[in-house]
Amino acid sequence: MEDWEAMGIVECFIPQKHHQVLEALRCKIFNYSSMLLSSCLIVKNLKMLKKVTMNEEAQVEGLETEFQTYFEAQSDELRKPVKQQILKTQCKIRKKYNLKRRGSKSHRVGDVVVIK
Numbered sequence: 001m002e003d004w005e006a007m008g009i010v011e012c013f014i015p016q017k018h019h020q021v022l023e024a025l026r027c028k029i030f031n032y033s034s035m036l037l038s039s040c041l042i043v044k045n046l047k048m049l050k051k052v053t054m055n056e057e058a059q060v061e062g063l064e065t066e067f068q069t070y071f072e073a074q075s076d077e078l079r080k081p082v083k084q085q086i087l088k089t090q091c092k093i094r095k096k097y098n099l100k101r102r103g104s105k106s107h108r109v110g111d112v113v114v115i116k
Contacts, residue, residue, distance in 0.1 A: 107113055
């Protein structure tokens with residue numbers, strides 16, 4: 001039974017840097033979404049399938065941290081242009097508000113002024 005060839009499908013998070021290694025082991029990888037780094041791994045050898053499923057639980061923490069850093073980097077890239085747009089809009093609103101403001105009264109030295 002050890003030489004028995006089987007096909008199995010494993011859905012898991014596989015970093016793109018490991019895709020070349022898995023392809024060298026005669027596994028096929030199909031990317032669902034590059035943002036999530038999720039892949040479908042088709043394994044031809046039953047031994048390899050057992051190794052992948054056993055190692056998957058051990059590598060979950062590392063993959064989660066890698067996914068978290070990737071997600072944070074992507075969200076930072078998305079936030080930068082939005083932040084610039086918000087600052088630009090705030091600047092326009094501030095200029096418009098300052099144009100509508102009433103000018104300050106000018107007082108000279110010696111004028112009697114009532115302070116409320």
